Amino acid sequence: MDRRISFTSGLLGLLLVSGQALADPPDRHEFTLENGLHVVVSEDRRAPVVTTHLLIKVGSSHEYPGQSGLSHALEHLLYRGSAKTAPGEFSKVIERLGGTDNAYTNRDFTVHHQTLPSERLAVALELSADLLKGAHLSDSEFVREIEAVRSERRERVDEYPAARLDEQLQAIAYPQSSYRTPVIGWMSDLERMHNDELQAWYRTWYAPNNATLIIVGDVQLDAVRREVEQYFAGFTRQILPRTKLPLQSAATGPRRVTVYDAVNRPRLVMAFNVPTYATAESATDVHALRLLDALLGKGLSARLSTRLERQQALLFSPKVSYGALARGDTLFEISASINTAQPKPLADLQAAIWAQLQAIKSTPPSTAELARARALLLAENTFFQDSLSGQASDIAAMLGSGLPASQLDNDRSNLEGVTPEQVQQAASDYFTAERLAVAYLQAKEADDE
Template identity: 35%
Template sequence: MLLAGSIILASSFAQAAQTEEFTLKNGMKIIVNEDHRAPTVAHMIWYRVGAVDERNGTTGVAHALEHMMFKGTKKLKVGEFSQRVAQLGGRENAFTSKDYTAYFQQIEKSKLEAVMALEADRMVNLQFDKNEFAKEIRVVMEERRLRTDDQPIAMVQEALTATAYAAHPYRNPVIGWMDDLQNMTVADVKAWHDAWYVPNNATMVVSGDVDAKQVFALAEKYFGRNVGRAFTRTRPQNEPPQLGIKRVTVKAPAENPYVVLAFKVPALHDVKKDDDAFALDVLAAVLDGYDNARLTAKLVRTDRVANEVGASYSGVARGPVMFLLDGSPAAGNTTEQLEKQLRAEVTRIATDGVSEAELKRVKTQLIAGQVYKRDSVFGQAMEIGAMEMSGLSYKDIDLIIERLRAVTPQQVQSVAQKYFGDDALTVATLVPLPMTDKRPAGSADSAANGPLH
């Protein structure tokens, strides 16, 4: 499938693990997930700031700062942070999303104190050398070229979000628009760090073979000295109502045409009350949650009108969310035809519903696939952090699983009827150009979640 489905269920959590939390006097939250099956630890620092908090003119600054976080402090030379983690036998990296920025190390449990000291240092002592920034922003621009400008599907998806959202900052790519990157300064990045990288905007998640009380003591020792500061949370910039279908076409060198349909649907904000979010997650699984789900079975294998198809939904986000249907038509078929066929499969569920037997099979597959993540202490840390950053709580993880188990055929049919009309829809289409080495003039500038560093 082209777009991975069902991310809400990425909230599965190791019930066997013991989780505790507390907050330092400076406002930094500490969450410890004890899992003693192996002598390893995942240590993560999550800052609740991402591309959604950016403004026009400095898009991509959250991701640019992520790169600069490895460029030295008052105590460490450029690159020394990563060198020290490697010397400890660990691995480390970072990632930026629309909603947050996170940094992590995976290490043997006796090395936890050392990496805590490193993270606490760069929270407050980061250096901003203009020459290092000049080199690193070129790396970011090249990353954008490789991940979006040279990738037709990524270009389409970027154009889709820029078209679907008229006001909300989700319309901007995480990596930033190329013009903003070209004009970004080291002062922009420093200002971003100074505004947001404060302990009262950070959450530490430690998962693995640790003792919670000892972790709390280490957190107090290394992060407790960092001073919290008042900051103003970004205004929501709520999206105005959409009044009709939006369409955008991208022309780029590609082997096959492609189309993606995005419907504006509810997000998950209240685990106890937001029934439709769980039904939408199950609907995505009915359409594309396993090898022979409805879209692939009908459009690829039976009717042979598509080479690939997909459906996806994730309700866990700080901002608005969309339900996606996408695919690449088979030879002799067009994107216009595939668009109608994808919508017809949702209409079929809206009209005929799903059986109890099909729903049971789908939910079993959906939930079982997520339970495997309980074998990873890093996966547990990821789920805890992502939930916290979205405004939910890691304490809701088990409840989410129960709510998904309780979804009925009537609820799935209801959301299929309710949310897939024209006024909620944005369609983005890829028109393939001949495959050449040269990008077309005026091609869209950029791409998605940046890496790492």
């Protein structure tokens, strides 16, 4: 989750690289310091701007029962004083230089990022090095910041029915996987969290050999290497805990949870346990699942919105979500709300969505439909790559998933190589009742049903 929202309007045009399209992939280089710090440099000189992403390979899936939320809380506390900055000063330094900064934590990793005029790269590197090894993590700042995290949980999860629904869905969808742990942490764990836990978490995971520095923008490789060595080479390699992939793609049987709240529009989420690029036996399965995501849920002609929302008026705002980049098995999610003008039970919506999935199992998509899905995926990726932050975030997602930075370099040819029959087979293999977890968000009066 983002530590905060940060925005400087004067840098907007540069962040979007002055509207110039990225015609060819930028030059990408990689090197590793003796202490294990991995560095990825992607040269993009369309504007005099650089973004730096410090990737730390620790997230909620690394946390133990009773200690959920440590990675996210630590992300917050790191900005409350260090060897070189007073509490809150980090962002003020970046802002004075005309830049932006932020941070986020997910299940697999944490990222601290800054975007600045390229002539100020050394400032971003010095501050990132300070984050890696110079944080104070004082008791007084912990008391202040942990209350901010608890407040964030109350506002974004506890008081938001859709977020609570998603949290409960993750809990039943991952009976064997640590992906069931919420990134923000369970409130019961946040209420009993202590600063010494965060300090130990910081010492354990914030190590040069558990970090990757991603630099994208108007830079020269040799100059970057010298500056990285200046600020990071003095850190010592550490012994890291052994980690295992969060596996949960095997069929475990149908599961269901219902969350009751004062909602006007009941909602349904269907989630299937599926692999990712990091866990699949065949990458073709993942290519096909991505195409199914687009075919069912992307664009005006997507099957669910066309057939179930506009033609049948059965449901409202269907969405499909599948993230192929993760270090463990994930979920293929389909969600929708009832059409309040013609309300039907959520079970009817579920049956209608099942029928659309069965249609793909019975008949492969046409070549034209598959081409449309492929074009949507490629266009989406191209748009995301057109910003420096988008490029850096993509690299972070791949490396944080245990994949090479080059994972998607051949994405066009990989997607073009998938046949309609392979898409049909993926639907048959993964859209099964045994892999399904279902979550209903119902009005409180439905409790007696």
